Amino acid sequence: MIRTVFATTLALSLSGFAALADPAVVMAPGGAGGGYDAMARLPFDAMAKEGIFSDGATFTNKGGAGGTIGLAEFVGANRGNDNAVMSMGVIMVGGILLNSSPVTLDDVTPLVRLTNDTGVVAVATDSPIQNVADLVAAMKADLGAVSIGGGSAGGVDHIVMALIAKESGLDAAKLNYIPFDSGAETVTALGGGTLTVAVSGVSEFKSMAEAGRIRIIAVTSEGRVEGIDAPSLTEAGIPVVVGNWRGIVGAPDMTPEGRAMWLDRFAKMHDSAAWKEILAKQGWEDAYLAGDDFVAFLNDEKTRIGAILKDAGLVK
Amino acid sequence: MDSITGLMNGFSVALQPQNLMWAFVGTFMGTAIGVLPGIGPALTIALLLPVTVYIEPTAAFIMFAGIFYGAMYGGSTTSILLNTPGESGAMMTALEGNKMARQGRGAAALCTAALGSFVAGTIGTLGITFLAPPIAELAFIFRPQDYFGLMLLAFLSVSVVMGTSKVRGFISLFLGLSLGLVGIDKASGLQRLTFGVPDLMDGVEMTVVLVSLFAIGETLYVASRFGLHKPNLNPLAGGIWMTKQDWKRSWKPWLRGTFLGFPIGALPAGGAEIPTFLSYTIERKLTKHPEEFGQGAIEGVAGPEAANNAAAAGVLVPLLTLGLPTSATAAILLAAFQNYGLQPGPMLFINSGDLVWGLIASLYVGNLMLLILNLPLAGLWVRLLFIPRPYLYAGILIFSLVGIWGVSNSWVDLAMMFGVGLLGYMMRVYDFPIAPVLIGLILGPMAEVQMRRALAVGQGDPLIFVSTPLSAVLVAVSVLIVVVPAALHWRRTRKIDPTGESSSI
Numbered sequence: 001m002i003r004t005v006f007a008t009t010l011a012l013s014l015s016g017f018a019a020l021a022d023p024a025v026v027m028a029p030g031g032a033g034g035g036y037d038a039m040a041r042l043p044f045d046a047m048a049k050e051g052i053f054s055d056g057a058t059f060t061n062k063g064g065a066g067g068t069i070g071l072a073e074f075v076g077a078n079r080g081n082d083n084a085v086m087s088m089g090v091i092m093v094g095g096i097l098l099n100s101s102p103v104t105l106d107d108v109t110p111l112v113r114l115t116n117d118t119g120v121v122a123v124a125t126d127s128p129i130q131n132v133a134d135l136v137a138a139m140k141a142d143l144g145a146v147s148i149g150g151g152s153a154g155g156v157d158h159i160v161m162a163l164i165a166k167e168s169g170l171d172a173a174k175l176n177y178i179p180f181d182s183g184a185e186t187v188t189a190l191g192g193g194t195l196t197v198a199v200s201g202v203s204e205f206k207s208m209a210e211a212g213r214i215r216i217i218a219v220t221s222e223g224r225v226e227g228i229d230a231p232s233l234t235e236a237g238i239p240v241v242v243g244n245w246r247g248i249v250g251a252p253d254m255t256p257e258g259r260a261m262w263l264d265r266f267a268k269m270h271d272s273a274a275w276k277e278i279l280a281k282q283g284w285e286d287a288y289l290a291g292d293d294f295v296a297f298l299n300d301e302k303t304r305i306g307a308i309l310k311d312a313g314l315v316k
Numbered sequence: 317m318d319s320i321t322g323l324m325n326g327f328s329v330a331l332q333p334q335n336l337m338w339a340f341v342g343t344f345m346g347t348a349i350g351v352l353p354g355i356g357p358a359l360t361i362a363l364l365l366p367v368t369v370y371i372e373p374t375a376a377f378i379m380f381a382g383i384f385y386g387a388m389y390g391g392s393t394t395s396i397l398l399n400t401p402g403e404s405g406a407m408m409t410a411l412e413g414n415k416m417a418r419q420g421r422g423a424a425a426l427c428t429a430a431l432g433s434f435v436a437g438t439i440g441t442l443g444i445t446f447l448a449p450p451i452a453e454l455a456f457i458f459r460p461q462d463y464f465g466l467m468l469l470a471f472l473s474v475s476v477v478m479g480t481s482k483v484r485g486f487i488s489l490f491l492g493l494s495l496g497l498v499g500i501d502k503a504s505g506l507q508r509l510t511f512g513v514p515d516l517m518d519g520v521e522m523t524v525v526l527v528s529l530f531a532i533g534e535t536l537y538v539a540s541r542f543g544l545h546k547p548n549l550n551p552l553a554g555g556i557w558m559t560k561q562d563w564k565r566s567w568k569p570w571l572r573g574t575f576l577g578f579p580i581g582a583l584p585a586g587g588a589e590i591p592t593f594l595s596y597t598i599e600r601k602l603t604k605h606p607e608e609f610g611q612g613a614i615e616g617v618a619g620p621e622a623a624n625n626a627a628a629a630g631v632l633v634p635l636l637t638l639g640l641p642t643s644a645t646a647a648i649l650l651a652a653f654q655n656y657g658l659q660p661g662p663m664l665f666i667n668s669g670d671l672v673w674g675l676i677a678s679l680y681v682g683n684l685m686l687l688i689l690n691l692p693l694a695g696l697w698v699r700l701l702f703i704p705r706p707y708l709y710a711g712i713l714i715f716s717l718v719g720i721w722g723v724s725n726s727w728v729d730l731a732m733m734f735g736v737g738l739l740g741y742m743m744r745v746y747d748f749p750i751a752p753v754l755i756g757l758i759l760g761p762m763a764e765v766q767m768r769r770a771l772a773v774g775q776g777d778p779l780i781f782v783s784t785p786l787s788a789v790l791v792a793v794s795v796l797i798v799v800v801p802a803a804l805h806w807r808r809t810r811k812i813d814p815t816g817e818s819s820s821i
Contacts, residue, residue, distance in 0.1 A: 060725075061725070062725070063518070064514065064515065064517055064518040065500065065514060065517035065518060068514070069514045069517065072514065098505045099500070099507075099517065144775050145775065147772060147773045153502060153503060153504065153505050176772055176773075176775070178503075178768075178769050178772045178773070179502050179503060182641070182647075184455075184584050184634070184640040184641055184642055185584045185585060187640070188456050188458075188584050188640065189459075189460075189769075191456050192455070192457060192458070193459075194459045194460060194769075194773055195773070207639055208638075213456075314504075314505050
């Protein structure tokens, strides 16, 4: 999230040089420097560099309420505009439900999923919990005594723990989940012994685990993650796969031609060297999924997240 | 020993003419943005990040460090001269500093602020040089209950800034607390006081309230009183230097402010505001001139200014040693590190020693540069007050509006600026203190979050609040602050009224 500020400004400077023939209108439903901001600007950076789309873009940052404020403005201002796109991600899927947003993702035209951030489940280095089975046993013994740290309530971190609870036959609404504003706060609270367990993205926790401050007991991807000595939750017997994925959607009522044009651009961008460089620099996993496949995936996510947020007692 | 050789190497990097130039550019820009309301170091460094593509890392970090320290310096200038702090850390400075300026002692206030910042910045940088690893450990030691104890202490001690009437003070404080409640409750996801306005879901932006209450409120007040009494005081009546007496009264607050600011600044949930609140309170309690507080006491400028600069140095500790960004500015500095492919943390000192020690050395250099830049400027800044007031305040109004619009792009925020600005005007007219509103707005949500975290960890057991030695001490001190004056008052009244009746007031 943090490193993306640089990307933002880079994209800004690049778009400044591009010929402004028919610029794209791009909404980033988060503040400058956040994940949505990078997801809005960096693809255009790559496209401009590779000459895939070099007509420039105007970016608007509109953060707040899990991205739903930006979503509402995007939908309101760009109906039928083939040039308008917006970055979004799994947090917006949950944010719409949590904030009972009047505007939803049914109002926009899904285009592509581009990246994914795997989550990790970690404990303090001296914690008696050695693995996922120990964690589940502790939760079964006294659910309230297991204090769990992570990002905002109802966000991906919370969803991971709610799914673990559900798969273990526990009531997800009774989790002692404590939201933290930043990875820095979460990791110090975990390392300092305030929390029993914490969930966050790989990038937030990896260096602290390497420094021996915390111990990662599982990753939330399907298989193992290179460089992390911990099984996936699935491997550990809890069939839970959650990723903090991000992608791009088009304006409401985008024409089929407009949709095809953007899908073609993103397909070319995905194959480009510039995009691979950005993925490596940002530490993002490539999670490219385009067109109808993305629509199907998005619908599955809506159903799954809606159900788990209901189980967790956060959505009625 | 390693630190000293490292630092010497660092100085050889930082003192290269080219890097001195970057340090100057950074400190100058930092001072300028500190003066402008609403625009902080985080935004400035974010806007400057693209230059990292063109200049080498050492130069970039030297410049960023200058901006970071410079903004803390600059923040005091408008607080003192115009009663319009640009950053929340400079708010407490306005209380006494502006009163001093009105007595023609503005230059002395600016000097003590600049020297205090220098002392704090230097000691803070020494702290980074020699004590960074143990200080960084504080981040792991502090638990929610400890944070809550610290905030409780800050809360109870603010009563001293409540002005002459406690009732008015509490009304202000509760106004701030209510503003702090607006938005989505982080723990439950429920909306509070948003009235269906989506822009309010993330709460009321502190900078909006700060700038509106002070800058807009002050502008309206000055405008409404403009015809009534002209400023007939020469702003330089008190001379442009600190007197011997000023020095004597300033050096202890500088040191106390530094020792409050540095460790609290190093905490993940610490920040620059709490140490300034505590510093102001302590100076007010310890001063030999209590009658001057509220009228322009120099201790009330020296302490908080040192505290906010020391806190800025403190923020760099967890960033450099653990790779943990604990403020918005630190987060953007971390982005800059990662931009160069550097990962802050223990390995940074080993892998990129030149860069880190160059950065630390440039903090010393930047600090000295700021002092050289600011001391002569103090006399110059004060001349701002010779500008005819309509032009001066029109300028403030425009800078405030542009600053807030630039940060949020939100019409709701602009509308709120006028509403809150009007409130600030009315509060001035009816003599309500303004600082408690912001103290409530800043501390309220922080204290709530920590209290609920502590209770969640303790599963609802209130004893959690005294479960660590630190929290027990902080809570005990807080209780004493309330009980001791009350008990003394009770004893006094009992002596006067031997029947013991009517002593419970």
